[in-house]
Amino acid sequence: MIPGAIEEVDTAAKLLGFTFQPGTYKGLITTVALHRSHVNLMFSKGAELAERDGGELLDGTGKRARHVKLRDLRQLEDARIRDLLAAAAELTPRPGAGGGQ
Numbered sequence: 001m002i003p004g005a006i007e008e009v010d011t012a013a014k015l016l017g018f019t020f021q022p023g024t025y026k027g028l029i030t031t032v033a034l035h036r037s038h039v040n041l042m043f044s045k046g047a048e049l050a051e052r053d054g055g056e057l058l059d060g061t062g063k064r065a066r067h068v069k070l071r072d073l074r075q076l077e078d079a080r081i082r083d084l085l086a087a088a089a090e091l092t093p094r095p096g097a098g099g100g101q
Contacts, residue, residue: 002089005029015042020094029092030085041081042067045091049084056080 005018014033021027028044043049046058046066057080058066068081075081 002029002085004094005089020089020092027092027094029088037071039070040067041070043084043088045088048091049087052087053080053084057084 002018005020006022008017008019008022009015010017010031015031016033017031018029019027020029025044030044031040031042033040033042043058043066044064046060047062047064050058050066053066057068057078059069060066068075068084070076
């Protein structure tokens with residue numbers, strides 16, 4: 001999904017996360033959370049991505065995070081979602097990289 005990212009399961013929160021720094025939220029890129037009617041694709045740096053998105057996909061008003069509600073598998077074919085994932089990875093610090101920006 002994201003080159004260099006590590007999958008990490010948070011069983012207590014019922015999330016699957018993709019991170020560059022396991023065990024911390026600092027390197028968290030995105031999470032996947034299952035709900036009855038949709039799947040949330042959460043971006044930990046979503047507020048920073050909101051301008052790039054232009055209000056088309058990202059939902060939420062959190063200080064940092066935003067999410068995309070996926071209601072149909074075909075939504076994953078949307079190039080804008082791939083662009084958001086790539087941009088989120090660029091913004092996220094990697095170990096020893098001195099930051100992600």
